[in-house]
Amino acid sequence: MDKSGMHASRISREYDDEVKEFLDFAKRSLPNNNGRFFCPCKKCCNLTKLSANDIYDHLICDGINLSYTKWIWHGEGGERTSTSNTYVDNEANEDDESEDRLDEMFRDVGEEFADRSNELDELLSDSKQPLWPGCSKYTRLSAVLKLFNLKAGNGWSDKSFTALLGLLKDMLPEDNELPKNTYDAKKILCPMGMEYEKIHACPNDCILFRNDYKELHACPICGASRYKPREHVVGNASLKGPPAKVLWYIPIVPRFKRLFSNPSDAKNLTWHVDKRISDGKLRHPADSPQWKTFDNAFPEFGHESRNLRLGLCTDGINRHGNLSSKHSSWPVMLVIYNLPPWLCMKRKYILLCLMISGPKQPGNDIDVFLAPLVEDLKKLWDEGVIVFDAYRKENFKLQAMLFCTINDFPAYGNLSGYSVKGHKAYPICEENTCYYQLVHGRKIVYMGHRRFLDRFHPYRRLKKAFNGQQDYRNAPQPRTGFEVYERVQGINVTFGKTQKLISQRGKKTKTNVEIRSNEKSPWKKKSIFFDLPYWKTLDMRHSIDVMHVEKNVCDSIVGTLLDIKGKTKDGLNARLDLIGMNI
Incomplete structure (x- = not known):
């Protein structure tokens, strides 16, 4: 089937006739699809099923994805099962299957690069272009990929990689397609790179300049400039410098x-x-x-x-x-x-x-x-x-x-928005945290660990080894996500390094007017994760990684037992505090 009309101008009669012929072909080849087919335009990339009229509008407005040369999703060369998108090729051989897999890969990433279709077309052509005429083992793309894998795996510098490419290009036949330097090699792989966004932020962490704030040049909360000032301005150059953050x-x-x-x-x-x-x-x-x-x-x-x-x-x-x-x-x-x-x-x-x-x-x-x-x-x-x-x-x-x-x-x-310092630093106990202010060490220690042991554990009866008292209290129950959400949903917080926290914790504002409340809560804010509909249903939302717990606890114990200078926790203040706690 002649498909050259698909490469013609979208406003030409030739392209219009080719689109209509394509739709008629799909209807004949897939009669059981209820008039709905995958749309092969540059934006949909065969990911969305639409009616024939909608597909016609998309192909006229956006154009067809040029990498879609074999119409496998519309009945060419075989049938697609009705229960899935699996393609069954009646004429397939090993070479066709590898080509189809390559087309599927580019179809899958096509949505990401809908606005970069020319680069994607170049990448597809590089994947089929032999490294030199008659070469059957490497294409231009596969050769560059293998060389870059060697570069990354062995830590080669760009300078050494350029020298290697130059040497290989001289060794290969004269009409080879190998790039001559690192810059050209990176240009070949550029369409395969992941997209990223550079989002400008307030230097005081108040907002991101996106959505409603996208066009602003200063933070609406603290007034800080979005851009750094330029030190030297020549002629009519713009006064706008690089982003501050x-x-x-x-x-x-x-x-x-x-x-x-x-x-x-x-x-x-x-x-x-x-x-x-x-x-x-x-x-x-x-x-x-x-x-x-x-x-x-x-x-x-x-x-x-x-x-x-x-x-x-x-x-x-x-x-x-x-x-x-x-x-x-x-x-x-x-x-x-x-x-x-x-x-x-x-x-x-x-x-x-x-x-x-x-x-x-x-x-x-x-x-x-x-x-x-x-x-x-x-x-x-x-x-x-x-x-x-x-x-x-x-x-x-x-x-x-x-x-x-x-x-x-x-x-x-x-x-999480919980205050992990001070008298209520333990998230499970909250207000019932067992804290003790050391007189000589001037630190806060938390002594209520025995509550989490079995009810009849022998440590609960010991006095001298702990704080001079027995402990038979029950362990506190962790709050559920719904309970935490009820506690934090009323907290009003203004983000930013120059802003004071205005919440139910009783902090002072810039004008030194104290916000009074009946209860000072250890919660500082409602975490942004509560915007996720399922977050409050989770039993365990935040975890402590094992590495920090093991390292810090082990360092302290070993350093104290071996009396390692700078690591031991034993000293005059520690001994005096032990006496004061009846230990």
């Missing part, structure tokens, strides 16, 4: 699509259902009570084994190494708990989605920067996205949920 956001939806476009990754993402051993032992998050309770509460979500359960982790890093200890940038990462235990914490499966730039840590204002990620998580829960599963050869609606956060204790306080 930038949030880097890498959207998560395209990355999930890419995971499922790889057959081996798509297979591993259902390991928790297909290959996990269910014998009552806790080896995987899927064995936890929260996983099972969530499936019972939302059976539609739990029925689809490919729906993702995510863990969020963040902490401050000093990207300048030891050169400066005053800088703190905060990466926010997601881990996928669907994967088997030996893969889910591997570097390639940990998704960096946000980079909050410093130099100051976001602290309580981290909710401002989490807004783009939470919006995507809400979309993945409420609507879902159509994703192609390369392992099962079908499209399905992908949903995802945030299973929990996992951080150290200070970051726990930033994300």
Whole structure:
């Protein structure tokens, strides 16, 4: 079938006739589709079923996806089953199958690059262009990919990689298509890179300049300029300098699509259902009570084994190494708990989605920067996205949920909105936290651990080894998500480093007018995660990572037992405090 008309101008009669012929072909080839077919326009990329009239409008307005050369989703060369998007080719051979897989990959990423169709077409042509005339082993794209894998795996510099490309280009036949330097090689792979967003932020962490604030040049809360001032202005150059603060956001939806476009990754993402051993032992998050309770509460979500359960982790890093200890940038990462235990914490499966730039840590204002990620998580829960599963050869609606956060204790306080310092620093006990102010050490210690032991544990009877008293109290019960939500929903917080907290905690405002309340609460804010519809139903929303607990506790114990200088907790003040506590 001659398809050259699809490359003609969209306002030409030739293109219009070709579109009509395409629709007639689809109707003849797939008569049982009730008049609805996958739309192959540049925006839909065969991901959405529409009526023939709507497809005609899309193809005229947006044009056809030029990488869709074989109309396999509309009956060319075989039949697509009615229950799934699996294609059955009656004439297929091994070469055709590999070509179809390549087309499927580009169809899957086509939605991301709908506005970059020319680059995608170039990438597709590079994937079919031999490295030199007659070469059957490598294409231009596959050769560059293999070389870049070697570069990344061995830590080559750009300079050495350019020298290698120049040497290889001289060794190969004269009419080879290998790029001559690193810059040209990166241009070939550019369309395969992940999209990202640079979102300007208020330098005082009050807002992000997006949505309603997108066109503003100053923060509406603190008045700080969105841009740094230029020191030297030449002629009529713009006075607008670089942004004062930038949030880097890498959207998560395209990355999930890419995971499922790889057959081996798509297979591993259902390991928790297909290959996990269910014998009552806790080896995987899927064995936890929260996983099972969530499936019972939302059976539609739990029925689809490919729906993702995510863990969020963040902490401050000093990207300048030891050169400066005053800088703190905060990466926010997601881990996928669907994967088997030996893969889910591997570097390639940990998704960096946000980079909050410093130099100051976001602290309580981290909710401002989490807004783009939470919006995507809400979309993945409420609507879902159509994703192609390369392992099962079908499209399905992908949903995802945030299973929990996992951080150290200070970051726990930033994300949950709970004050992790002072007399009520223990989130389980809250107002009933057993604290003791050391007289000589001038620190607050928490002594009520024996409440969590068994009722008749011998430690409950001991006096001298603890604080001179026996302890038979019952352990406090953690508050449910609904109870926490009731406590925090009335808290009024204005984000920003220059703003004082106005809440029920009784803090003072800028005008020193005290906001009085009947009860001072340890909660500082309503966490942005409560915007997720399911968040309040989770039994465990925030976790403490094992590494920090083990390291800090082990360092203190070993340092004290071995009397390591700088590590031991034993000293004159500690001895005097022990006497004061009858220990």
